[in-house]
Amino acid sequence: MLFLLSGPSGVGKGTVRKALFRKNPHELLYSISATTRSPRRNEVNGRDYFFVSKAEFEKMINDGKMLEYAQYVDQYYGTPNTWIEQQRQQGNDVFMEIEVNGAMQVRSKVPDAILIFLLPPDLMQLRNRLELRGTESDEVINQRLKTARQEILMMTNYDYAVVNDKVDKAVKKVQTIIEAERLKAKRLANSYIRILEG
Template sequence: MKGTKQSMPKRGMLIVLSGPSGVGKGTVRKAMFDQGGTDFQYSISMTTRQPREGEVNGKDYFFVSKETFEHNIETGEMLEYAQYVDNYYGTPMQYVKDTLASGKDVFLEIEVNGAMQVREKMPDGVFIFLTPPDLMALKQRLVGRGTETMTVINERIHQAVTEIKMMRNYDYAVVNDKVDLAVDRIREIIRAERLRVPRVYPDYAQMLESKQVTETENGKDA
């Protein structure tokens, strides 16, 4: 009796969206998922900052204490983490690895320093930089949120200048001038990435290998 070759699940694709604080990453991510038609898993980040109005623990972020977060860093349980204005932000490691291994795509919405850590550990991901039309537009968005003092906002603008210079380390840059347009651009990037030869060829290589095995077995039977 001939044996059958069991195929492994196709590895998922890691999509990383990041950019300066206040650029609208969360708004764009939410719009993408609200529109539907997505088949990737959103990875919820962990943070020590206080929830903003309307944010839900376990849905928008995992809100934890500083002591808990630092314990996770020490035990190597974070894929990435960064500290902004005395608060930590990061992504749990095992969740992302398990989801990709199961064949599902993972969508990360994280800060710039965290994205660079992910790039070192998972360089085959798709890294997208969301940028404001200009710094004045970014400042207006931060002021409009009404959640921070002008001192903190000015600190974020100063940090944004440094972060925008890091755009060169990404695969793509998307301007968030209008949310719907930014979503369309990101969807186009993801569609194109799914067609890249390094992502498609492993399936064909497996198919060709199976065909060669079948031909060899048929030849032996003859």
């Protein structure tokens, strides 16, 4: 299985992912990205990123070896396909933390990937948005509603949505999703069929 944790920038994807892997009772493998930017202090090649040259990265793109990629500030960031494919063929589950655009690229290439959208807690405040009136200007309220609409629109492209109000709670929900996905009847039936057929 391939799990993706994504969401609007600043929502805390990295914090939730790191907390999940500190426990990691699910034996998930973390997918390491490739980048063309230089390693920062303490960053290790093959642990934090695969650090590659621009020419290497562009060759991987042209060879169709990138599951997804993006360019920020003249540097490439992306996920090489080969390692993920190898792990999945060996029956291992892979976990990615990824920006929204990257997640949509993966969805189109790996339809059975499981996409989890991390939501900012202030979207929840919409529940009492009428209460906001009086304490916030119309401009602030309208901006919040606009952002909320965009986030809800994004959310509909995902399988699950988790509010990141508290990291521990969010991690627990991600774990629940992983456990439930492992109980999907089709996956279990397939593995039984493989056993029956020897």
